[in-house]
Amino acid sequence: MILASQSPRRRQLLEEAGFALKIRPADIDEAAETGEKPTELVRRLASQKAEACRQTLSQGPADGLLVAADTIVWSPELGVLGKPSGADDARRTLAALSGRTHHVSTGVSALLLSPTCEVLDASTFVETTDVTFYDLTEAEIDAYVATGDPMDKAGSYGIQTPAGRLLVKSISGDYDNVVGLPIPRLMRELSLLTHHDTGILWPLQNITTAIKA
Numbered sequence: 480m481i482l483a484s485q486s487p488r489r490r491q492l493l494e495e496a497g498f499a500l501k502i503r504p505a506d507i508d509e510a511a512e513t514g515e516k517p518t519e520l521v522r523r524l525a526s527q528k529a530e531a532c533r534q535t536l537s538q539g540p541a542d543g544l545l546v547a548a549d550t551i552v553w554s555p556e557l558g559v560l561g562k563p564s565g566a567d568d569a570r571r572t573l574a575a576l577s578g579r580t581h582h583v584s585t586g587v588s589a590l591l592l593s594p595t596c597e598v599l600d601a602s603t604f605v606e607t608t609d610v611t612f613y614d615l616t617e618a619e620i621d622a623y624v625a626t627g628d629p630m631d632k633a634g635s636y637g638i639q640t641p642a643g644r645l646l647v648k649s650i651s652g653d654y655d656n657v658v659g660l661p662i663p664r665l666m667r668e669l670s671l672l673t674h675h676d677t678g679i680l681w682p683l684q685n686i687t688t689a690i691k692a
Contacts, residue, residue: 483547488659496662505506505531505547517553518605521586524549526603527553529588532549539592547588552634554581560634569629570620578614582607582659587665591672601670606661608652615646
């Protein structure tokens with residue numbers, strides 16, 4: 480599989496699912512268009528990343544699969560919350576999220592490519608998970624920011640890190656989606672693309688054999 484992303488979290492999730500990856504990040508303009516809703520934004524960006532990556536290829540991957548994704552943190556009240564510009568920006572974001580429920584939406588574009596990189600089939604979707612934070616004290620926010628954990632993460636937190644998970648009171652939806660890629664749904668979409676007869680695409684050959692047996 481080709482992963483059109485340099486996110487270490489997406490890479491880890493897909494490798495844990497059994498995929499051998501080639502990393503080919505896509506460089507596109509990620510600015511929102513006028514009036515574009517958050518879910519529309521991530522769907523469009525995922526599609527554009529997949530296409531931008533495809534156009535750089537001279538040969539399709541062995542399994543024919545290319546996956547691109549884009550994740551945002553947002554709420555109707557706060558808008559889209561990107562990566563912090565610095566420690567003070569991270570503190571402001573975390574204070575705004577304190578005691579509130581926000582949304583994490585990931586747009587995913589999966590392409591099935593021919594050996595000559597023509598698109599044989601495609602699936603694009605958006606998965607959204609609701610995340611609720613505990614009420615955070617100023618001291619808790621300062622301590623978390625001091626770890627450096629928020630600096631490269633949309634919304635200024637990482638649910639998968641030892642410190643970041645302590646901010647989260649509850650989630651409604653797919654945990655992997657908050658990390659960066661909704662693996663359970665993606666596996667089902669890839670099964671449809673590849674016409675796999677189990678309903679779920681299992682990359683590991685021994686699991687596939689066991690299911691068919």
